[in-house]
Amino acid sequence: MDINKLIPLLSEMAIFVKVVESGSLSQAAQMIGVSPSSISRSIARLELAIEEKLLERTTRKMRLTPTGEQVFIQCRDMLASAKMAVSAAQSNETDITGSLRIAAPKALSRQVLMPMVMDFLKLYPKVSFHFKVADHIIDPIGDEVDLVIRITDSPIEGLVAKKLGNCKQLLCATPAYLVEHGAPEHPNELKDHNCIVLGEVTKDRQWKFQHEKQVCEINVQGTFTVNHSEIRREAVLQGIGIALFPDFSVANEINSKQLVQLLPEWRTLGNYQGGIIAQYPQSKFIPSQLKAFVNYLEKALQNH
Structure with a gap:
């Protein structure tokens, strides 16, 4: 195909990739910010230009034709090369700009990262920042984000992983609660206490602890369940019961003696703890604003 005829199709190819990756015309339209009919016309123009059917569509399903599968691979590689070209330009900028x-995760964002993001934006006012707060696992490529920050000991394979800090779970209660109900001296004694859990999955009621080589798993019970760390913290401060928290969520309350850490010699096992990991796609060229933000976070979290 003549290059002059190919150039107008580049945007259609990029849209085609987005449609396939998102799984539907409407989802792609929402992500790009146009109408579904506009997306449909773009696909039609691409099919007309190459004189091949790319997508088989019904009211409920969409699948690639054999030709569509081959075209998708090439278009996806083309889009990846375009992104690399932009990254190459941005990686050499001395003045930090760009998006x-x-x-x-929600709790980490609200209680730790948000003040750091605000300070970063003051330091680099030419950077345009989009902050997506979500507790489910985000795919940087599929969800179109440059950087994912997670609390985990199992980083996503295939991505660059940089450890920024650590987070551990602390078991806490108020002094008043402990005066009334007694302090547990062993994880097994938590069965006799009102334990506040997340309640998102059944395993949230299974608290697991380790001390040296001894591992203890307890099925706890309680009268209050909430999947929000700040609300859970408020319930504990009101003397409702005992709960597990990420250390950053209760550091001030422990220092001020509003809360007491329980069973400090036991380490909790499971989710919502581990390394604070920054992950992003591998590339020879990392945008300068991304490098600056990761470096900024690393220093800020070390001093937090």
């Missing part, structure tokens, strides 16, 4: 899209 930055990050995703992070």
Whole structure:
């Protein structure tokens, strides 16, 4: 195909990739910010230009034709090369500018990252920042974010992983609660206490602890369930019961003696703890704003 005829199709190819990756015309339209009919016309123009059917569509399903599968691979590679070209330009900028899209868990974002993001924006006012807060696992490529921050000991394979800090779970209660109900001296004694859990999955009621080589798993019970760390913290401060928290969520309350850490010699096992990991796609060229933000976070979290 003549290059002059190919150039107008580049945007259609990029849209085609987005349709396939998102799984539907409407989803792609929402992500790009246009109408589904506009997306449909773009696909039609691409099919007309190459004189091949790319997608088989019904009211409920969409699948690639054999030709569509081959075209998708090439278009996806083309789009990846375009992104690399932009990254190459941005990676050499001495003046930090450009857009930055990050995703992070809710509690970590609200209680730790948000002040750091505000300070970063003051330091680099030319950076455009998009902050996506979500507790589910985010795919940087599929969800179109530049950086994912997670609390985990199992980083996503295939991505660059940089450890920024650590987070551990602490078991806490108020002094008043402990005066009334007694302090547990062993994880097994938690069965006799009102334990506040997340309640998102059944395993949230299974608290697991380790002390040296001894591992203890307890099925706890309680009268209050909430999947929000700040609300859970408020319930504990009101003397309702005992709960597990990420250390950053209760550091001030422990220091001020509003809360007491229980069973400090036991380490909790499971989710919502581990390394604070920053992950992003591998590339020879990392945008300068991304490098600056990761470096900034690393220093800020070390001093937190």
